[in-house]
Structures are given as C-alpha cells and as structure tokens.
Amino acid sequence: MEECASKQVTENLDDPPNSRLFVVTSRSIAEDVLRESFSVFGDIQAVWLVKDKQTKESKGICYVKFAKSSQACLAMEEMHGKVLVEGTKPIKVFIAQSRSSSRHRDVEDEELTRIFVMIPKTFSEEDLKNTFKEYGEIEYCVIIKNKSTGESKGLGYVRYYKPSQAALAIEKCDKTYRAILAEPRTKAATTEDYSGAAARVDYMGGNDSMNQYALPLGTQLFDCIINYLFNDSSKDVTTTSNMTEEQIFALFDIIPGMEYCELQRDAYGMSKGHALIRYSNLGSAVYAKEKLNGFEYPPGNRLAVNFFDDGEDRCSPVGRMAMQFVAAQMMSAVWNGPSTSQVMKSSGFSAVSSMSRIQTDVNLPPPKKLAPPDSKTKERLFVVFSPSPLPPDVLEDVFCRFGSLIEVHLVPGRKVGYMKYADKQCADEAMSVLHGRVVNGVKMKVMLADPPREESHKRLRTY
DNA sequence: CGACGGGACGC
C-alpha cells in the first residue's frame, strides 16, 4: 500500500490539483511531528521532509499530500503561522506549486478562492449565490452577460473568503455546474511581482463600476439613470442587489430600443442601488421615464427614473413627439422585441405584451409560470421550425402554457430547439397541442427529444 | 427533414 513506482508518485502529487502543501518549518522539527499535527485535517497520503543529501538534516521544507484539496486548504488555513514546538519559529503553509510548474512563487489565496461555473441561462446572481452558499460564505457572485443585451451567457464566478470553501464547492457541487477554479482575472500582463500584498490590492480594484462614466461625451444622450430605492438596507443585501439585476433589465426592456442596462456595483460586486439604462432613441428614454418613474417595483419599492444628463430639455416638443411615437409603436400589434414575459405580466404592461404577439392556428391556454430554473428536467421536446426558428421569448410564451416549462433552448445556427419541462404530462400536452401548428407564420414539428449524448468528461485543469 | 455538450471576466 506504499507509494511505489516513481511514475505513480509523481502523478499523484497533483491529483487532485491543490491537494499538496508546501510547509516551511524550523529545521529542528521532525517529520512525525508534522505528520501528527496535520493529520487532523484529513487523509494524509504522504509526508516528505526534505533533507540534506549528505548530512540528512532537515532543510526546513516539508510537503504534505492530502487526498482532497479541501483538506489541504483547511490545513493551510488553520496551521499557517502556528508554532509547533515551543521556541521555534511559526511555520508557513501554502498550497504547493504543481510539480510541473517552474515557478516558486507562493500560490496566493486569490487564485484559490474564486470558482468558475456553468449555470442555466435563467440563473440570476441570487440563484447562483443560493446554490453555492452551502459551501461557505460568499464574497460575491457575478454572471457573465452579453454586454449589449444583458442576457446571461450561462457562466458565473463565485468568490469565497477561504480556499477550503472554494475547494469544497468544486468537490461537492452538482457535476452539471462543472465547477473549476477560476483563472486569476488579470492576465499575464503583470510578471511575477514579489510583494505578497500587491496582488490583493490589485484584485480589489478589479471590478470597476465606474467605467460607464468613461463613455465619450455625447453617447449618453438617451440614458436614464435609475435609482431604485429600497425601504431599508438591513441584512438582506443579497435580495436588494442580486435579485433585481435581471428584473430591472426585463422591466426596461419592455420599452423597445434598450441598448444597455447595467447595475452599478462597487468593488465587491455589491449593488449601489442604481442602474444605468440606455435607449437607442430619445423617445424610448422619455417614454421609459414617463411610464416607470414612481412605478412600484418590486412590490413595496418605488423606482425613481431620471435622465442621466440633465442638460437636455426632455419636455421639448421633439422629446414629446418622440415619446408618443414610441408609445404608438408599442401599441401597434407586431412588436417582436426581446422580453421576459414573466416580468411583463406583472408589470402593468400586460395589455401591451399579450396583445396579439402570438398568432396561431390553435387555441392556446393562458400562460403559466415557469418552473424554477433548478428544477429537474423530466422531459424534453425537440422542435423543428419551418422556415426559420421563432424568437425565444415567443417560444417561452407559447410553450409555457402547459405548465412546468423550465427553459427554452434554441440551437444556434439551426432551425431546431429544445424545451425542457419539469413534468412529463405537461410536456406531452404541449406536444400534442402544438405539433404541426403554425405560430406567427412558422410551422413547428414538436417531438420528444432523444436522450442527450453522453457527456464528455473533459474539463479544463487549472494546474 | 432536423439534434444538443459547452468554459472566461469592459484593463
């Protein structure tokens, strides 16, 4: 049961990644003392005290290999700085560099506390946080979004406070999240700078919330600044910040021409209670302010909507006319803009949104709520469109009406899509009602999807 | 006819 062939040993050193500790001790400390004191943190697979070839005396370097990265991280967190033997110097404990790496720089906590995950596109940052908080307190979550449309790319970052928490998340979270350690944000730009403190500071400044103010003058003509004020700023920071990002987007996207929507965040990813919305035209911006200033959303809170630059006269006849033009556009039957129908239904715009956006040769039941994003998929429908696919929001509106719809997935570049349902009967019902029907001039074939291909097991390694 | 399965942050 000992380590045998060198090949195996060498391979095990980095398997799993970050499961080996680099320990700096006093030269007087013996191997069994180290083994003893580290053994309480997990399954030690090997302890190697580096000794001088000739004298056989300790060089004050020790490697401790654990079965799991979370165990190694916990040991590091707990043992770093501890005095093992009265009168000796405190020990230093780091995650060992992988053996293939030539660098001898310490592995920083920053590299060990942020994970990168794949999530449903429907996940809000709140969903993300709720999913991953069970492994430890989260400093912040971010979802990568398309900058112009604001839609999620299905990828997110979760920053923990401790390496052991990130390691635990990677080890224990559902495999479908494909959690791995995130590469540090700043790329190879900065060469190894030696001071340990510098990295932290650099990273603190990373998440810049001020950048939208750096836009060239003149591009902000149609911006609105949204102050959404909450009743109190007590404990519930997460609901105030994360929950509303998508909702704000969806709400202002009801008005056509939205080009940009971003929640203002501080360096820690926390909401500052403002969002910046830009429309492609003055009329949309005027209309947005007209309709949404003072709007109660979420319930119990009132939005304050103002123009970003106060120089322009928004009540000018031109602005008014532009607004009326937008209003007319919205009332006209065919508006095919992107939207989130869920929010529209509860936002007082239902008259606009549900008004003959859908034309079909079949009687549809009224829309139903979506199933929660993390629901288990019980059935998938495979839909073929002819001559071209329908927009996702239209599909959501149509396919949700049988209940338990989790998600609409269109295959990019193809004329097919998948509908995920949390309930088999609902999916079957949708299929039997919708198969062969025509929606907005698009004929649909609706079938049960073949089971998904076996998932490939390749995943990126961080080391 | 018509098939999914991937991965990176406005410095």
Next chain:
DNA sequence: CGACGGGACGC
C-alpha cells in the same frame, strides 16, 4: 526567507 527523495511490478 523557503521548492521537490527514494527506487523500480513485469510485459
């Protein structure tokens, strides 16, 4: 400052 040993299945 403080970074990598020992020793070798059986085809």
